[in-house]
Amino acid sequence: MDFKSIEVNIPSKTVNYSIIIGQGLMENAGSLIKDVYRGRKIMVVTDENVDGLYGDIMLKSLEKEGFVVIKYIIPPGEKSKSNYYLHKGYDIMVENGFGRDHLVVAFGGGVVGDLAGYLAATYMRGIGLVQIPTTLLSQVDSSVGGKTAINHPAGKNLIGAFYQPDRVIIDVGVLKSLEKRELRAGMAEVIKYGLIFDSDFVDYLRNNYQEVFVYNPRVLGRIIEQSCNYKARIVEEDQKEKGIRALLNFGHTIGHSLEAVTGYRKYKHGEAVAIGMVGAARLSERLELLQEGEADKVAEILRLYGLPLSYQYGEDPEMVYKTLFYDKKVKDNKLTWILLKNIGKGFIKNDVNDNIINEVLEGLK
Incomplete structure (x- = not known):
C-alpha cells in the first residue's frame, strides 16, 4: 500500500x-x-x-x-x-x-x-x-x-x-x-488556496487543468497533497479561527449568502464560493488594494475550470447583502472580508464601505 x-x-x-x-x-x-x-x-x-x-x-x-x-x-x-x-x-x-x-x-x-x-x-x-x-x-x-x-x-x-x-x-x-460538476466544485477550494497563499500554485493549476478533467492521478494527488498541506499548517496555527485561519474563508462570505438565499438547493458549495471569489477580487480592486486587471485574472482561472462567475438563478443583490450579516464572521454588525493584495496574498479586512459592497454585489448579476 x-x-x-x-x-x-x-x-x-x-x-x-x-x-x-x-x-x-x-x-x-x-x-x-x-x-x-x-x-x-x-x-x-x-x-x-x-x-x-x-x-x-x-x-x-x-x-x-x-x-x-x-x-x-x-x-x-x-x-x-x-x-x-x-x-x-x-x-x-x-x-x-x-x-x-x-x-x-x-x-x-x-x-x-x-x-x-x-x-x-x-x-x-x-x-x-x-x-x-x-x-x-x-x-x-x-x-x-x-x-x-x-x-x-x-x-x-x-x-x-x-x-x-x-x-x-x-x-x-x-x-x-465523481461527476464533472462535482469535480469543478471541488476545484474552487483548490484554486482558493493558490489565490490566498501561492501564485505559483495558481500557475500550476492553470497549466494542468486538462489533466484534472481526465482524472490524472499524479496531478490530482499533487493538488490534494498541496491543498492539505496549506490547510494543515493554518489549522495548526489557528484551530478555532480566531486569526489567520479566517483567510480560508476567501469567497465564502458571498458564497454562503448565495447558498442561503437559494435554500441550499441550487448551488454546489464550490460554485457559490467561486462567485464569491470573483466578488471578493472585484472588491479588492475597487478598494485599490489589488491592481487593475487582477480581478479578471481571478475570473480567468475559475473560468478554465468551468466555474460560474456571476449569479446563476436571478438572485436579488439586496437579499444577498442582507444575508451576508448571518455569517459567523460578523462582529459588532461588521462584516469580515478576506481580500487580495496580490494573487497569492490574501488578507483580512473589516472596515469596508457598505455602498462599495452593494456595488460589487450588483455587478455579479
Missing part, C-alpha cells in the same frame, strides 16, 4: 493525527483505522450515493479487521445537514449501545463529514472520529481541520463545533466516480 502522510499537530490535542493520501486506500481502510482505534464498534455515516458505489467495499474492509459495523445512510445533499438527521443519528447510536470508547467514520462528501463530525463531537461529549472523504472538495478542505456543523434556516453551519478527527484517509481513486 503506497501512500503519503501529512501530520497535523494541534496544540490542544494530546494525540495529533495524520492525513493519509494514496490510491486504493478504501480497500485498506480497516487496517488504517486499526492503527488509531482499539475498540470494535463503528458507526459508518454515509449517503445513498456513496453507499451504492463503495458501501460493500468499505464494509468488507472494516469487517476483515474484526470491526462490528452499523451503517447510518442519509439522503445526499445539503438538506441532510439538519437537526432531524443529527437526532436520528443519536437514536441509532443509543439503540446500538454506543459509548465513549466507540468510533464514528464519516464516509462521503462534505455534508456527510460535517454531520458525522458533529455527531461524534456531541454524542456523550465526544467520541472517536475518522474522516474518509470521497469528493475533491471534502478531500482538500472540509475533512481537514475539525470544523463540524449542521445548517440553520438563517444560515449555513450556524450550529457546530471544532472537533478534530483521529485520522483522515484520502483515496484519490474514488474521484473517478
